[in-house]
Structures are given as structure tokens and as C-alpha cells.
Amino acid sequence: MRSRTGTARAALAAAGLIAVALAAPAPAMAMDGDAAASLRQAREQCGGGEICFWYYRDYSGTPWRWTPANGYRDMPSNLHDHVYSFYANAEGCFIDWDPAERRRVNSGDYAQAYDTNFGRRIDAVGPSGMC
């Protein structure tokens, strides 16, 4: 009896540990409060089915919006080689023509500081089938 109670206690303790482990947040990426707030704002600002492009980092300012129904589009002149943040609520294909490179983008993708990546190269956006 004594050992059975001990087993039950151990099982309860294990269940408790599992519950705690499941309740604990598991962020995919460390993010400070400002970055999280910026991302939340971008998510709210960018409509369903759109990819939003910002000239500045941190989704700051008014975004240029593209949807797959727009088809292929050259970036507006101010965003040519200068997309410093984006948020995607649609699939798409980011294109640099010289040197030619295409980057597929999925819904839910975003970059807060895209100037450290393809944002300094992007010339156009098109439907995901172009990638």
C-alpha cells in the first residue's frame, strides 16, 4: 500500500511537471517588448491576403501593399532595393533582377530589419508561382 501511494504521488508529480511544461511559453525567437509591439502593429496593419512593404525598419510609416491578384509588379521607385521591413499575409515571390535571384515568401513571414537581407536587393514582387 505504501509503495502504491508513492507511485500515485510520483505520477501526480509527473503530471504536474508536464502541465507546467505545457503552460510555459516557448517563443520561437527571443524578442524584446518594442519588437513584439512593432510586429503586432504590422500584423494588424497588413490586411488579409496582402504583403506589406515598408521603406523603414520596424514597419514604420505607411506600407505599400501587394496582393497576388495584382500579379507581377516592379517595386515603386522608393522601395526599389529599399524594403527595410515587410509583413506577408499571402504567398509571393520577391525578385532581384541583377544578379537574378528569387525568394519565395509564405504567409506569416516577416522581417523587421530586411535591409540586412534581401531588402537591399528587391526589384519586384510576383505570385509565388514565379519562384
Ligand SMILES: [Ca+2]
Ligand atoms: Ca536589385
